[in-house]
Amino acid sequence: MPLALLALAIGAFGIGTTEFVIMGLLPQVGADLGVSVPTAGLLVTGYALGVMIGAPIMTVLGTRMSRKNMLMLLMGLFVIGNVISAVAPAFAVMLIGRVVASLAHGAFFGIGSVVAAELVAPQKKAGAISMMFTGLTVANVVGVPLGTFVGQSAGWRVTFLIVAALGVVGLAGVAKLVPDLPKPDGVRLRHEIAAFRSVQVVLAMAMTVLGFGGVFAAITYIAPMMTEVSGFAESSITWLMVVFGAGMVVGNLVGGRFADRRLMPMLYTALGGLALVLLLFTFLASGKAASVVAVFLIGALGFATVPPLQKRVLDHAHGAPTLASAANIGAFNLGNALSAWLGGLVISAGLGYTAPNAVGAVLTAAALVLAVISHRLEPRQARTTATPAPAPTTRFLTTQGELP
Numbered sequence: 382m383p384l385a386l387l388a389l390a391i392g393a394f395g396i397g398t399t400e401f402v403i404m405g406l407l408p409q410v411g412a413d414l415g416v417s418v419p420t421a422g423l424l425v426t427g428y429a430l431g432v433m434i435g436a437p438i439m440t441v442l443g444t445r446m447s448r449k450n451m452l453m454l455l456m457g458l459f460v461i462g463n464v465i466s467a468v469a470p471a472f473a474v475m476l477i478g479r480v481v482a483s484l485a486h487g488a489f490f491g492i493g494s495v496v497a498a499e500l501v502a503p504q505k506k507a508g509a510i511s512m513m514f515t516g517l518t519v520a521n522v523v524g525v526p527l528g529t530f531v532g533q534s535a536g537w538r539v540t541f542l543i544v545a546a547l548g549v550v551g552l553a554g555v556a557k558l559v560p561d562l563p564k565p566d567g568v569r570l571r572h573e574i575a576a577f578r579s580v581q582v583v584l585a586m587a588m589t590v591l592g593f594g595g596v597f598a599a600i601t602y603i604a605p606m607m608t609e610v611s612g613f614a615e616s617s618i619t620w621l622m623v624v625f626g627a628g629m630v631v632g633n634l635v636g637g638r639f640a641d642r643r644l645m646p647m648l649y650t651a652l653g654g655l656a657l658v659l660l661l662f663t664f665l666a667s668g669k670a671a672s673v674v675a676v677f678l679i680g681a682l683g684f685a686t687v688p689p690l691q692k693r694v695l696d697h698a699h700g701a702p703t704l705a706s707a708a709n710i711g712a713f714n715l716g717n718a719l720s721a722w723l724g725g726l727v728i729s730a731g732l733g734y735t736a737p738n739a740v741g742a743v744l745t746a747a748a749l750v751l752a753v754i755s756h757r758l759e760p761r762q763a764r765t766t767a768t769p770a771p772a773p774t775t776r777f778l779t780t781q782g783e784l785p
Contacts, residue, residue, distance in 0.1 A: 393516030398524030429718035436487025436711035491707025511637025521626025594716035598741030628680025
């Protein structure tokens with residue numbers, strides 16, 4: 382494994398921690414800043430919208446920089462945002478801090494996915510992408526539970542200061558280990574934008590929005606759902622987040638392994654299984670054992686879609702993948718924002734803390750329908766696809782040097 386993948390995983394670990402740790406701390410943050418739990422959920426929505434908007438904007442702004450320098454700049458922005466959140470005197474200021482941190486998220490994973498794919502041979506691209514995203518998933522096994530525990534015992538502000546320190550470590554890792562790869566030859570911003578003309582790219586992003594919306598419909602309000610419906614103690618949220626994180630790690634690695642072999646069957650299995658689990662979770666959340674199993678499966682099945690969907694975007698972006706890759710990361714977070722908002726609506730409507738699970742099941746089922754449509758369109762599109770934009774000159778690196 383190229384050491385640069387480790388650096389990208391370190392940065393992903395810090396970003397993953399700040400993205401997900403808020404979900405276990407919503408009651409504490411809301412109480413401290415004087416807002417309700419559904420209102421505190423806007424910290425999830427705001428972060429997700431910031432990723433969605435920031436991903437393409439930051440990527441475009443970084444087109445004149447080397448990818449390594451842009452990754453370093455993004456990690457610096459991430460640190461600043463988390464410091465603002467940690468010292469925020471009011472809810473509005475914390476929301477600003479979350480948005481500032483989120484601006485780095487989409488571009489980091491989008492650019493990082495392209496860098497990861499360039500570091501290995503073509504048949505190993507999805508595996509390399511999944512290795513970078515392992516940092517994100519491991520954050521949910523280690524960073525998020527520890528952050529939740531610290532937030533509940535020492536205060537949520539301490540958690541965000543620690544997250545900022547993780548960002549500093551990620552910045553140092555990128556500076557030290559990521560090679561300064563040359564920009565692709567012959568690819569300009571107009572080629573990056575042209576990638577969005579591909580029906581398959583658009584469909585993959587739509588699947589990302591809906592599929593990940595299903596995951597976050599359930600997980601955004603996991604703390605009140607588990608305490609108010611399942612009967613878990615507040616202190617149990619920490620290890621429940623560990624269970625979710627463990628599922629993410631397993632799903633991400635399995636998705637990366639099979640996406641390089643049988644991409645669409647992997648998507649069908651993950652999306653279909655996720656819709657079923659979310660539907661059942663709507664009715665079985667009152668049982669503790671069933672809830673633990675469901676939380677694990679939501680993490681596993683949800684993150685099994687990440688490598689195949691990201692690879693699908695890269696494959697159909699026709700030699701200009703950076704902006705499309707970053708935009709797809711934004712699509713993940715658009716799904717997060719959509720589901721957090723819809724979840725808050727059904728809770729506020731008095732339908733209970735399990736209602737977001739049903740919303741998630743509907744969203745994921747819609748993603749599965751799009752996957753079937755995408756697969757059926759592909760043979761026809763392959764016969765009629767126009768000449769693609771110039772392909773970039775790509776170097777495959779290992780820790781020993783350049784492959785022939």
